[in-house]
Amino acid sequence: MLDIKVLRENPDAARAGAIKKRLPDRAQAVDRALAIDAELRALTPKLDGMRGEQKNASKALGKLSAAEREPFLQKQKELKAEIGVLEEREKQLEADLKQQLSLVPNIPDEDVPEGKDDTENQETKRWGSVRDFGFTPKGHDEIAEAQGWLDTKRASDMAGSRNYFLFGDLALLHDAVLRFAVDLLVGRGFTAVDPPLLVRDAAMFGTGFFPGGEEQTYRAEKDELNLIGTAEVPVTSLHSGEMLAEDQLPKKYVARSMCFRREAGTYGKDQRGLYRVHQFQKVEQVIVDIADKARSIAHHHDIVKNAEDLLQACELPYRIVAVCGGDLGVPQAMKYDIETWMPSRGNYCETHSASRFYDYQARRLSLRYRPKDGGKVLFCHTLNNTVIASPRVLIPLLENHQQKDGTVRLPQVLRPYLGGREVLGRPIW
RNA sequence: GGAGAGGUGGCAGAGUGGCCUAUUGCAUCACCUUGCUAAGGUGAAGUACCGGCAACGGUACCGGGGGUUCGAAUCCCCCCCUCUCCGCCA
Numbered sequence A: 001m002l003d004i005k006v007l008r009e010n011p012d013a014a015r016a017g018a019i020k021k022r023l024p025d026r027a028q029a030v031d032r033a034l035a036i037d038a039e040l041r042a043l044t045p046k047l048d049g050m051r052g053e054q055k056n057a058s059k060a061l062g063k064l065s066a067a068e069r070e071p072f073l074q075k076q077k078e079l080k081a082e083i084g085v086l087e088e089r090e091k092q093l094e095a096d097l098k099q100q101l102s103l104v105p106n107i108p109d110e111d112v113p114e115g116k117d118d119t120e121n122q123e124t125k126r127w128g129s130v131r132d133f134g135f136t137p138k139g140h141d142e143i144a145e146a147q148g149w150l151d152t153k154r155a156s157d158m159a160g161s162r163n164y165f166l167f168g169d170l171a172l173l174h175d176a177v178l179r180f181a182v183d184l185l186v187g188r189g190f191t192a193v194d195p196p197l198l199v200r201d202a203a204m205f206g207t208g209f210f211p212g213g214e215e216q217t218y219r220a221e222k223d224e225l226n227l228i229g230t231a232e233v234p235v236t237s238l239h240s241g242e243m244l245a246e247d248q249l250p251k252k253y254v255a256r257s258m259c260f261r262r263e264a265g266t267y268g269k270d271q272r273g274l275y276r277v278h279q280f281q282k283v284e285q286v287i288v289d290i291a292d293k294a295r296s297i298a299h300h301h302d303i304v305k306n307a308e309d310l311l312q313a314c315e316l317p318y319r320i321v322a323v324c325g326g327d328l329g330v331p332q333a334m335k336y337d338i339e340t341w342m343p344s345r346g347n348y349c350e351t352h353s354a355s356r357f358y359d360y361q362a363r364r365l366s367l368r369y370r371p372k373d374g375g376k377v378l379f380c381h382t383l384n385n386t387v388i389a390s391p392r393v394l395i396p397l398l399e400n401h402q403q404k405d406g407t408v409r410l411p412q413v414l415r416p417y418l419g420g421r422e423v424l425g426r427p428i429w
Numbered sequence B: 001g002g003a004g005a006g007g008u009g010g011c012a013g014a015g016u017g018g019c020c021u022a023u024u025g026c027a028u029c030a031c032c033u034u035g036c037u038a039a040g041g042u043g044a045a046g047u048a049c050c051g052g053c054a055a056c057g058g059u060a061c062c063g064g065g066g067g068u069u070c071g072a073a074u075c076c077c078c079c080c081c082u083c084u085c086c087g088c089c090a
Helices: A004-009 A011-020 A024-062 A066-103 A140-146 A153-159 A168-186 A201-206 A232-236 A293-313 A360-365 A394-400 A412-418
Strands: A122-127 A191-193 A225-227 A243-245 A251-260 A279-289 A318-322 A334-342 A347-358 A368-370 A381-390
Touching: A004 A011, A004 A024, A004 A066, A011 A024, A024 A066, A122 A293, A140 A394, A168 A191, A168 A251, A168 A279, A168 A293, A168 A381, A168 A394, A168 A412, A201 A225, A201 A232, A201 A360, A232 A251, A232 A279, A232 A381, A279 A293, A293 A318, A293 A334, A293 A347, A293 A381, A318 A347, A334 A394, A347 A360, A360 A381
Parallel strands: A191 A251, A243 A368
Antiparallel strands: A122 A318, A251 A279, A279 A381, A318 A334, A334 A347, A347 A381
16 A cells, blocks of 8 residues: 555656556546545544534533533534534545555556566576476476376366375475475574464455455455465564564564465466466565665565575576566565576476565555654565475476486485485386 | 453553543653662653644544444444363364
């Protein structure tokens, strides 16, 4: 959520931001919010005056005897009725304002490239070289099925498409890479978190997934809870409603959790293998810090670096793209995606997503801190990035490190998690 | 699932219809005192919105929402959360 003051002072920036994100209907929310705000600003002083009058009269009444009160009571009742009508209007306007304001997207930063969708994201870095196999490489699903590591057929029969069973060494590799990611971040001062997976609407709203993301979310209607699509939701909401002290900041968390996504509207897309599935595990890094743009940007680079270091340790070629306006989500101010080379897809594909929000989420969550210098209470800045998401990362791991005979070479850093083994699987081909 | 007790400012904790403009303590900030330390004294200070260049003034806020009343932290209803006991259970 943006500050209504920002909208008053610079509505053009908010409108232009929505346009840059290719969300023209959200740009209209700026004007609707301002219209409601104007009416509210006319109403509030009037109501305040009336309430003051009522309050003073009540106080005077309290000092009178029952008989003396009588003549004044009628007037008080009339005033009360008048106030009641206006208060109802005020309440309606406040609710409408919050609704419209929550539809206004965060303003994309200057370093967000113009563009309509993910085809116009801008590459900023490339690391590693695409391997020359010397044989025809197989897809991850082919390798995994041949090794007896993967069954999507039975999973789909039982649970619907985009589900999977992992078995044996692939199930262990899945756990190993997640565990490695947690250990890497804990070693860099992040606090490990195991968060709730079912959350109330307030957490979904606060992190900016609602309104808008309802179709993407599994909902437990009976309990009015939502299955999280990312640990960003519970972890960023962790200090919601709190007033932190500046010396408690920054808060750095690394959460490993299950993630659930309906993937509605993606029929036919990425249907095979482990790329797009309904449930997966993700290790997510979340930072909450003071309201300082330069520090947010520095954190942003740091969390991208953490993910890069993990990919480099796993010997996986990747590139970084600056996500363009049209591909940017509603709450983000700027986002880098990291795309890892997947031989079967012949392309770099998204495995990580690093976002900075400034105070957009914090305002929705009421996540504030008291500055050391005793100044005004401020909203925090928040950021997050994937460290690893699996089984998606198993695609590049299997495909880039496959050998001619169908076995898979393990990167050095993962070996301790798999009993010191250097190779997984048995020769097939 | 059943029964009971609670939720008050950054924290602790008083407050059972008008003297609440929320007592007090801790922590915070400023100044003073005691040769250091420990401690003591005086004062300032909640959050949001509105008006004002400002000092300041007004209104709202006592877990959330609704109600009763001229007037609600206080009484009533619904919801959320915490604690205790019972039941069930990995």
